[in-house]
Amino acid sequence: MDKEQVAEILIEIGILLELKGENPFKTRAYANAARTLETLNEPLEKIVAENRLGDIKGFGEALQKKITELVTTGHMTYYDELKAETPPGLLEMLQIPGVGPKKVKVLHDKLGIKTVAELEAACQAGKVAELAGFGEKTQTKICEGIAFRRTYASRHHLSKAIAAAEPILDTLRGHPDVIRCSSAGSLRRSKEVVGDIDFLVSSKKPSEILEFFVSQPGVINVVAKGDTKATVIITGGIQADLRVVSDAEYPFALAYFTGSKEHNIVMRQRAIQRGLRLNEYGLFKSKEETRDSKLLVPCKTEEEIFQKLDLAYIPPELREDHGEFIAAEQGKLPRLLEWTELRGSLHNHSTWSDGHATLEDIVNYMIELGCDYWAITDHSKSSFQAHGLEPARLREQIKAVKKINQSLADQGSDFRLLTGSEVDILKDRVDFDDDLLAELDVVVASLHAGFSSNEADNTNRLIRAAQNPYVHMLGHITGRLLLEREPYKVNQQAIIDACAETGTWIELNANPYRFDMDWRLWQYAKSKGVKCVINCDAHRNENAGFLRLGAGIARKGWLTKADVINTLPLPELMKALRHKRDSKR
């Protein structure tokens, strides 16, 4: 049992305890432990075997014992019993907006409701409104919440959220009474998937701004509207929150609403350690609750807040309590990659396989966009569903690319198309022979089919591909499709180690459904010296925009310009591409 599986169980225990009405700090202890596990850089089995779990903060006697039992025997008596006494439908009921653990407990204890379907029936029969603490409105809201969940997913791809948020942000910026405004929350932190969109505005006329916001054409439902805050549902079913504050409060509110929750908790603790109190309204020289401006430690920007807490400025993408505090204290935060530092993409498709643009269209579009190069890596023959290229066809494509490059050179253009292949990783080898791969500028090796349910099999296939001297990088190593398909089972750490040994790069696939490899693993990869390539995996020219999204995810992974291969100018890139095969010779 690996750390991800253990973490999942700990999170579930936390929720189950909440449903039982347990002490909230106890439930949080489980959630905290789960988060800590996910950031570990060595196998949990090893830590358990060497009895070192207690060295990690947040793992006391009880958790050590339970986790050790789980890792060594594959099950945990405490969890099994807890799960057995809680109907599974109760967990699902928590997903309904406005329904939390306390309400679920009452519904279960008083009405015997065990599933979402039973809850909906009880609402329709009017039984829920009769319960103490419930009423007509709560009952209606639950019904609407259930119906909403049926219609819309509650989580959204980053790209969809950005597309929905940017026009609203522009509109808000144009309002004469708006002083400063920004998105906040997980969108600002560039999380791969977001639950809702947060906006923050500073203004002297909050009620007018809120009225303006809820009457926007894209708003299909107003969930809540108070004096400083409104919640709406916008087109596409995404929830959007707006908070309006004074301009003096703005930096504090921006830091607060950007989160993450875990990051904020540490920020508050740091304030307390310094005899201060931090909330969304300010940083106060007081241990008591106050908004007394005489006690305010004035800060005009987020930078100043961090400074007052003895920290370097932490970019939003890093605010996940993933080590940013230690680095910010020691002045060791990296200067993160800027998306404008990317010069092209090394994994893309054309009409030769399953892409929608011709080579000529791609060249014109990418030159217009300001790229220096663009690799054409169409599928290999085994991906017949994607019109994968036979060797002869690939050799034709190489000629076609060379001809285009010759004509670019003749016109005095410095832009170059690179030849390449996204070669399938088959059971025991990659799809093309070495002599053909040797003719290509760029080789991306990816798994597309025949995933085993056996983690070791998948992992070994990827490791063998990394060992091939002609393979520059591994593509989308988990095959996940966010919100649609689970990753195939694979030991990512072992793959990173193999890439470190063989000098193979790992792709950060910038398709917003993939963002694969996950940002949580890049710090480890970086520590092993593994380089990243941010690739569009473009099937249409517009997909070039994925570079910006991918850079946001790379920033979450603490990556700098030096960590990312496709920031290199063309001559250096070509040198880097030749390096692995040369060193094998």
Place this chain on the structure above:
DNA sequence: GCCGTTTTCGGCCCGACTGTTTTCAGTCG
């Protein structure tokens, strides 16, 4: 359930909004 320069008990981040109350609990972020 964890933790300790208030250390073996009593804390644990903090506030807005809603609905059901008639002063507050639950939920959410």
